[in-house]
Amino acid sequence: MADEPISETQRDIPKFTELNDLVSEKIGGKVIFATDDWFATAENLLKVSETSFDPDAFTEYGKEMDGWETRRKRIPGHDWCIIQMGTPGIIHGVDIDTSFFTGNYTPAASLQVACIDKDLPKREGDRMGTAASADDFKAVEGLESAKWQEVVSFSKLQPGYKSSCHNYFPVTNRQKWTHLRLNMFPDGGIARLRVYGQAAPDWTKIQISQLIDLAAMLNGTFCVGYSNAHFGHPRNMIGPGRSSIMKDGWETARRLDRPAVLTVDENNVLQVPGSESAVFKMGCPGRITKIELDTAHFKGNYADSCYIEGCSVDGSPTEADWKMLLPKVKLSAHKQHYYCDEVSDIGVINHFRVTMAPDGGISRVRMLGEPDLK
Numbered sequence: 001m002a003d004e005p006i007s008e009t010q011r012d013i014p015k016f017t018e019l020n021d022l023v024s025e026k027i028g029g030k031v032i033f034a035t036d037d038w039f040a041t042a043e044n045l046l047k048v049s050e051t052s053f054d055p056d057a058f059t060e061y062g063k064e065m066d067g068w069e070t071r072r073k074r075i076p077g078h079d080w081c082i083i084q085m086g087t088p089g090i091i092h093g094v095d096i097d098t099s100f101f102t103g104n105y106t107p108a109a110s111l112q113v114a115c116i117d118k119d120l121p122k123r124e125g126d127r128m129g130t131a132a133s134a135d136d137f138k139a140v141e142g143l144e145s146a147k148w149q150e151v152v153s154f155s156k157l158q159p160g161y162k163s164s165c166h167n168y169f170p171v172t173n174r175q176k177w178t179h180l181r182l183n184m185f186p187d188g189g190i191a192r193l194r195v196y197g198q199a200a201p202d203w204t205k206i207q208i209s210q211l212i213d214l215a216a217m218l219n220g221t222f223c224v225g226y227s228n229a230h231f232g233h234p235r236n237m238i239g240p241g242r243s244s245i246m247k248d249g250w251e252t253a254r255r256l257d258r259p260a261v262l263t264v265d266e267n268n269v270l271q272v273p274g275s276e277s278a279v280f281k282m283g284c285p286g287r288i289t290k291i292e293l294d295t296a297h298f299k300g301n302y303a304d305s306c307y308i309e310g311c312s313v314d315g316s317p318t319e320a321d322w323k324m325l326l327p328k329v330k331l332s333a334h335k336q337h338y339y340c341d342e343v344s345d346i347g348v349i350n351h352f353r354v355t356m357a358p359d360g361g362i363s364r365v366r367m368l369g370e371p372d373l374k
């Protein structure tokens with residue numbers, strides 16, 4: 001039996017949870033196969049939203065649950081599912097979240113991984129109430145012969161009470177993986193599976209004939225630090241596409257040092273002290289020539305202004321390393337802002353820092369440039 005999972009009651013949330021979720025439906029994570037979906041389908045594991053629970057909601061199969069829940073097993077074996085990650089990637093740790101599964105939580109789980117070099121079909125339709133047969137599994141060509149390696153061994157889980165629902169497990173193997181097999185022992189419910197790490201695209205297959213978004217999480221970029229993430233984590237800014245809701249962006253708390261009454265200086269410039277920053281390490285270094293800042297859905301709470309610095313360092317940047325890439329620009333509500341002439345040529349960088357003033361929200365940052373693949 002592996003170590004007991006780290007309980008959130010210890011207020012010891014592991015650092016790996018700051019990384020990107022590599023299986024989220026938001027980036028195309030999908031369920032390829034599940035042994036049983038009686039009460040609730042395995043697709044729920046990959047939802048972006050936090051779990052919800054309505055004590056009065058029942059379906060024709062039983063209590064409605066927001067997660068993956070199988071039947072009480074009356075046949076030999078255990079339940080498991082196969083998930084294709086939204087991107088090939090390196091896993092640093094996982095959270096097997098049992099929120100709201102109490103008398104029906106999965107008592108133990110393990111996680112296996114494989115690298116399969118083809119895109120498998122997403123299973124069709126709503127599988128609620130079905131149990132997959134061995135033939136169903138064999139029909140998913142390529143999975144049977146996959147070489148599965150265990151990265152989380154058989155481990156006890158905590159039930160889904162608020163104080164204990166996160167079951168964190170670090171992963172030490174730093175190879176690149178594409179698929180996961182989540183085993184529940186023997187049956188029961190898991191609300192969400194979060195797989196934290198860094199996307200690892202195959203740069204030899206990427207067409208470099210046009211500028212590439214080197215800030216994109218799908219290109220391997222991840223957040224290494226921030227001053228405030230009260231309403232939304234800065235990593236949301238490097239997600240794919242435009243955001244569809246305010247939650248899917250970086251939003252800080254209102255600064256508590258803001259003046260009781262705002263004033264203007266002698267040039268009629270509003271005095272709004274303070275700023276918030278987030279630092280990112282790029283998946284591939286490069287020279288940035290165009291930047292987009294999007295404040296989609298931030299209307300009464302968009303960041304008033306923003307600037308971006310960059311640097312190229314081994315290890316962590318120090319204050320002296322930063323060079324101005326995009327000098328302070330004024331932002332407006334719910335809008336895409338594009339910068340080209342304003343972007344300074346500071347050479348190849350591998351880190352960037354976004355600073356908003358004084359506080360508020362930015363939904364996306366795109367840093368277009370030429371990757372330096374040397």
Ligand SMILES: NC(=O)NC(NC(N)=O)C(=O)[O-]
Pocket residue numbers: 039061062063064065069071072103104
């Ligand atoms: N009340 C329940 O949740 N019962 C069962 N689960 C569902 N979802 O109905 C169960 O015991 O496994």
